[in-house]
Amino acid sequence: xxxxxxxxxxxxxxxxxxxxxxxxxxxxxxxxxxxxxxxxxxxxxxxxxxxxxxxxxxxxxxxxxxxxxxxxxxxxxxxxxxxxxxxxxxxxxxxxxxxxxxxxxxxxxxxxxxxxxxxxxxxxxxxxxxxxxxxxxxxxxxxxxxxxxxxxxxxxxxxxxxxxxxxxxxxxxxxxxxxxxxxxxxxxxxxxxxxxxxxxxxxxxxxxxxxxxxxxxxxxxxxxxxxxxxxxxxxxxxxxxxxxxxxxxxxxxxxxxxxxxxxxxxxxxxxxxxxxxxxxxxxxxxxxxxxxxxxxxxxxxxxxxxxxxxxxxxxxxxxxxxxxxxxxxxxxxxxxxxxxxxxxxxxxxxxxxxxxxxxxxxxxxxxxxxxxxxxxxxxxxxxxxxxxxxxxxxxxxxxxxxxxxxxxxxxxxxxxxxxxxxxxxxxxxxxxxxxxxxxxxxxxxxxxxxxxxxxxxxxxxxxxxxxxxxxxxxxxxxxxxxxxxxxxxxxxxxxxxxxxxxxxxxxxxxxxxxxxxxxxxxxxxxxxxxxxxxxxxxxxxxxxxxxxxxxxxxxxxxxxxxxxxxxxxxxxxxxxxxxxxxxxxxxxxxxxxxxxxxxxxxxxxxxxxxxxxxxxxxxxxxxxxxxxxxxxxxxxxxxxxxxxxxxxxxxxxxxxxxxxxxxxxxxxxxxxxxxxxxxxxxxxxxxxxxxxxxxxxxxxxxxxxxxxxxxxxxxxxxxxxxxxxxxxxxxxxxxxxxxxxxxxxxxxxxxxxx
Numbered sequence: 001x002x003x004x005x006x007x008x009x010x011x012x013x014x015x016x017x018x019x020x021x022x023x024x025x026x027x028x029x030x031x032x033x034x035x036x037x038x039x040x041x042x043x044x045x046x047x048x049x050x051x052x053x054x055x056x057x058x059x060x061x062x063x064x065x066x067x068x069x070x071x072x073x074x075x076x077x078x079x080x081x082x083x084x085x086x087x088x089x090x091x092x093x094x095x096x097x098x099x100x101x102x103x104x105x106x107x108x109x110x111x112x113x114x115x116x117x118x119x120x121x122x123x124x125x126x127x128x129x130x131x132x133x134x135x136x137x138x139x140x141x142x143x144x145x146x147x148x149x150x151x152x153x154x155x156x157x158x159x160x161x162x163x164x165x166x167x168x169x170x171x172x173x174x175x176x177x178x179x180x181x182x183x184x185x186x187x188x189x190x191x192x193x194x195x196x197x198x199x200x201x202x203x204x205x206x207x208x209x210x211x212x213x214x215x216x217x218x219x220x221x222x223x224x225x226x227x228x229x230x231x232x233x234x235x236x237x238x239x240x241x242x243x244x245x246x247x248x249x250x251x252x253x254x255x256x257x258x259x260x261x262x263x264x265x266x267x268x269x270x271x272x273x274x275x276x277x278x279x280x281x282x283x284x285x286x287x288x289x290x291x292x293x294x295x296x297x298x299x300x301x302x303x304x305x306x307x308x309x310x311x312x313x314x315x316x317x318x319x320x321x322x323x324x325x326x327x328x329x330x331x332x333x334x335x336x337x338x339x340x341x342x343x344x345x346x347x348x349x350x351x352x353x354x355x356x357x358x359x360x361x362x363x364x365x366x367x368x369x370x371x372x373x374x375x376x377x378x379x380x381x382x383x384x385x386x387x388x389x390x391x392x393x394x395x396x397x398x399x400x401x402x403x404x405x406x407x408x409x410x411x412x413x414x415x416x417x418x419x420x421x422x423x424x425x426x427x428x429x430x431x432x433x434x435x436x437x438x439x440x441x442x443x444x445x446x447x448x449x450x451x452x453x454x455x456x457x458x459x460x461x462x463x464x465x466x467x468x469x470x471x472x473x474x475x476x477x478x479x480x481x482x483x484x485x486x487x488x489x490x491x492x493x494x495x496x497x498x499x500x501x502x503x504x505x506x507x508x509x510x511x512x513x514x515x516x517x518x519x520x521x522x523x524x525x526x527x528x529x530x531x532x533x534x535x536x537x538x539x540x541x542x543x544x545x546x547x548x549x550x551x552x553x554x555x556x557x558x559x560x561x562x563x564x565x566x567x568x569x570x571x572x573x574x575x576x577x578x579x580x581x582x583x584x585x586x587x588x589x590x591x592x593x594x595x596x597x598x599x600x601x602x603x604x605x606x607x608x609x610x611x612x613x614x615x616x617x618x619x620x621x622x623x624x625x626x627x628x629x630x631x632x633x634x635x636x637x638x639x640x641x642x643x644x645x646x647x648x649x650x651x652x653x654x655x656x657x658x659x660x661x662x663x664x665x666x667x668x669x670x671x672x673x674x675x676x677x678x679x680x681x682x683x684x685x686x687x688x689x690x691x692x693x694x695x696x697x698x699x700x701x702x703x704x705x706x707x708x709x710x711x712x713x714x715x716x717x718x719x720x721x722x723x724x725x726x727x728x729x730x731x732x733x734x735x736x737x738x739x740x741x742x743x744x745x746x747x748x749x750x751x752x753x754x
Contacts, residue, residue, distance in 0.1 A: 016103025017079040018094065020071040025186035026415040027090050030065045032083050036072075043074045046081030050074060065090075086442055087481050088421040092414055093184060095441035102180040102187075106194040109170035110201055116166070117159055119208065125159035126211045128152050129268075160212040160267065167205040167352050168340030174198055175326050175339060178360035183414045183437045209352035213267050215371075218353065219313035221346050222373045225264035225381065230256060230305065238297035241290045242280065251280055252301070259302060263309065265346045270306040277302060312373070320375035324351065324385040326364035328436065342384045350374060420484045427477040432470040435463065444541065446560060448548045448572050450479040460548050462560040462572035482544040482573070490543055503531045511687035517680045520583045522550070525674040529580035538574055545573035546580040555581060555617065555643045555673070578642040582617065583675075584633035586668040587683070589656055591690035604690045606742060607735035610682050610728065611675075612653035618670035621648035623660035634667035678728040685729070689718055689742070696746045708750045719743045 034044040035058040045053045048060070052074050063069050065083070077083070079098050084090035097103050117125075177198065181188055233239065234249035242248040255276055262273040277298040281291060326339065340348070354368040367390070370378070378387040414437050417428045430451075439445040446463050453459075453476030461469070466478075508516050518524055529546060533539040549558055560570035592611070593603025620629040630636050632643045655661060655670070663669020675683065696711060719740060721729070730736040 015079050016098050016101055016105075016107070017075055018070055018073065018098050018103070019078070020067040021190075022070070022097065022103070023186050023190050024065060024067070024070075025184060027093055028066055030084075030090050030416070030421075031062055032065050032069075032090070034061050034063055034069075034083070035059065036061060041072075044069060044072045044077075045074045046077040046083045050077055050081065052076050084421075086444070087419055087438070087483055089414055089416050089419050090421060092419070092437050092441045096180055096183060096437060101441075102177065102184075102191075105173050105177040105180065106191055106198070108198075109166075109173045109205075110194065110197040112201070112204075115162070117163060117208070121159060122163060122208045122211055125156035128156035129160060129212065130214060163205065163208045163212055164267075164345075164348055164352060165340060167202070167209045168343060168348050169338070170198070170202045170205050171351070172339035174202060174358075174360065175364045178364060179328070180437075182361055183433065185413045206352055206355065209349075213349040213353050214269075215353065216310075216313050217267055217269055218346065218349055219317075219371060219373060220270050220309045221264050221266055222371075222377050223309040223312035224260050224270065224305075225377055226373070227260055227305075227309070229253065232256065233297075233301065236297065238290070238293050241284060241288055241294050252298075255279055255298065255302075256305070259305060265344045267345050267349050270309055274299060274302055274306075317371040317373060319369050320372050321356075321390050322368050322370060322375050322378050322387050323390055324366045324368060324378075324387050326366070326385060328363060328432075339384075344384070347383050347385070350378070419478055420480050424477075424479060427479070429475055430466070430470065430478050432467060435467045435470060439463065439467075444483065444538075446564075446570050446572055447541070448482045448545050448558070450481075450548065451476050452479055453477075460552055460558075462558065462570065464560040464562045464570040464572075465557075468561055482548050483541060485544045485547060489547070490540065503528060511684055511691055516687065517675070517683045520585075520587070520672065520675045520683070521680045522674045522676060525580040525583070529576050532576035532579060533574060536574075542574045542577050542580075545577050549573070549577065549581055554649060555615070556645050556647060556649060559643065559645050575641050578632065580674075582632060582643075582671040582673060584631055584667075584671045586663075586670060587611070587614070587652060587672055588687065589652070591686040592656060604693045604742065605738075606686050606689065607730065607738045608653050608656065609686075609730045609735050609739070610679050611686075612651060612731075614652045614675065614679065615673040616650050616652055616655050616670040617643050617647050617673075618650070618661075618663075619647055621650045621655065621658065621661060621670075623662050628662045628664045629669040630664045631667035631669060631671045633671060634664055636664060636666065681725075682729045685718065689715075693742075693746060696749055700749050700751060703751050712747060712750055715743055715747055719747075 034046065035048045035050070035053060036042040036044050037053060037058060043052065044061075044063070045058070048058050070078070074081070082091055083094055095101065177191075177195070181191060232249055232252035234252055235245045239248040239252065242251050258276045258279060259273055262276065263270045266273070277295055280294065280298055281288075284291060343351070350370060351366065351368065354370045354374070355366055356369045357367040359365045359367075366385075368378075379389070414434055415428075416422050417426050418430055418434045419438070448460050448462060449466060451459055451461060451466060453474065456476075458479070466474075469476075505519070507519060510516060526543070526546065529542055530539060533542050549555070552558060558572065560572050562570050564570060590602060591604050591606045592608050594605050617632050618629045619625075619631075619634075620627075623629070632647065633641055650658075650670075652672070661669065692711065692714060696715075699708065699711065721736075726736050730739065
């Protein structure tokens with residue numbers, strides 16, 4: 001089958017559908033689950049919910065993926081459906097090919113479409129654009145010539161905009177195509193004809209674009225970008241309507257900045273930007289005295305700036321070779337921000353006018369031969385692409401190849417064993433290219449992953465952190481993602497039976513109540529997480545993320561790095577997971593504070609025991625920074641909730657008695673890691689003993705023996721600890737002795753005690 005036939009143009013329109021001629025490479029023979037209707041020739045479907053599965057008695061089958069299975073694939077499932085579990089190598093392969101993926105790119109920008117312009121139309125538009133404005137004198141208003149001239153120029157500008165954007169789109173499509181083919185090298189020979197067609201049409205579009213962008217305009221824009229702040233005639237009488245000379249200077253410099261900004265990123269002659277003079281009249285009426293004279297003088301000032309940049313543009317300059325690197329991201333599918341969208345007019349015009357060669361693998365590098373001033377601007381100012389001298393590029397790109405005949409890659413690409421679709425002992429080392437493919441193909445790629453390396457052992461990290469490590473040379477394998485944890489570990493979650501139940505129930509303050517302290521527990525964290533995610537599709541994924549994150553020794557390592565294509569910070573899980581990990585409140589530490597001999601007592605001096613190692617996260621544990629310490633849930637320090645790498649981690653033992661700690665009055669200054677069952681039990685027991693201490697002291701002060709027997713019996717519960725409880729509550733033997741001494745002292749203090 002010809003390459004032109006691999007896009008299904010019926011049900012699926014212009015989107016890429018997997019067809020039987022596409023080589024499956026190492027994924028051929030992979031076991032997949034499909035559903036089909038009755039009959040040997042019934043179409044196969046990726047899910048039982050496919051709208052094209054008309055039979056109510058769809059049969060589930062397990063088959064081996066091959067060309068015959070692909071040939072029976074439902075067109076809708078072949079374009080949009082996933083035939084493998086998300087995050088596996090097969091899923092990345094299918095998702096990268098179908099929909100708006102590789103198959104779509106191979107069929108895009110191969111030949112002119114209905115919106116393309118003929119060469120004659122382009123040449124006519126170029127003649128209109130290059131015609132000086134002075135050659136189009138104004139005519140009386142009653143004639144239509146002036147309107148026709150303006151409309152003709154607007155149409156020519158529309159042609160230029162369309163052709164330049166088409167060329168940029170073709171360039172971005174070629175880049176994406178090669179990035180995706182690099183992941184699956186066995187597809188290169190099959191895609192060769194399509195690559196030749198794309199390369200040919202890219203050359204055609206570039207030839208048209210070169211006709212529409214004047215070199216003198218690009219050089220004038222370059223000269224404007226290099227201009228320094230000029231002297232402005234602020235004290236001239238003509239600018240008196242602007243105010244005193246200081247105000248006039250401010251407004252004239254503002255006009256210059258507007259003019260320079262418009263000229264330095266434009267395809268037009270600088271004369272087209274004279275309109276900026278009208279910004280001087282924004283705050284004055286049309287009948288203001290001296291207004292017209294001021295505008296006339298302002299036009300003369302702008303004309304002087306235009307003459308300066310034209311003079312520089314008219315000089316003879318030597319050529320210089322510069323190379324541009326395109327980003328390594330394999331695709332921008334669904335982001336709404338393609339490569340061409342991020343290029344400014346001037347940069348796009350330079351690439352279209354001066355591109356001499358392109359190398360697409362292993363990294364996309366474009367070679368441009370530009371005038372010296374343009375080269376200086378490319379190398380010294382910030383642009384969308386990264387520019388450098390050819391010598392720098394040769395270290396990474398030693399040889400060149402044509403766009404249609406790329407050098408074969410030595411890598412094996414994305415295949416089985418990179419992710420979790422093989423036994424662990426068969427896993428391959430993960431690379432940055434693999435992770436970019438995973439991010440591009442998987443909607444929920446930014447999650448927690450269990451990874452293994454020889455140097456660090458098993459770790460749990462976010463995808464963005466793993467990308468950062470791979471870029472720095474880390475070598476390891478992915479064991480599993482949060483979404484890969486066994487279903488058997490997670491019981492099905494039903495909606496809350498009592499919808500009126502609050503996410504945050506009323507706090508219990510009586511330590512003798514059996515539920516006292518349970519709001520700090522890990523079980524309560526799980527309940528809060530489910531309630532916060534109620535009605536959302538990511539509840540199950542949030543629970544899996546919580547399970548992985550609980551094993552982290554330091555929750556600060558859970559923070560992702562970088563931003564997505566919408567400039568939002570990466571988040572490896574829903575923000576509600578932080579409430580499952582942390583109790584966004586403080587422990588009542590009064591029972592563990594020292595006894596203060598000042599006529600009243602605030603603490604009982606009980607040992608912290610198992611609570612000493614409880615983690616507390618705060619923005620400032622020691623008062624090192626200006627302002628007060630905040631909890632990870634506090635809205636004061638940052639808009640994003642959760643633990644940051646910049647936060648401090650201290651234990652409750654370290655925090656107790658820390659005089660440098662200055663907490664926020666709203667949030668309490670810190671949040672604690674949720675308590676285990678034993679920690680909650682000891683927290684409740686310590687508070688019960690603290691309350692009993694007050695009662696014993698009150699009884700002793702009144703010398704009232706009434707109720708002493710009841711108090712003694714209650715205290716006896718705390719002295720008769722079994723070995724398991726004592727070992728769980730008190731890691732140190734001396735802490736168990738302190739506890740026992742405190743109980744014994746209370747028993748002795750009771751009136752009538754033996």
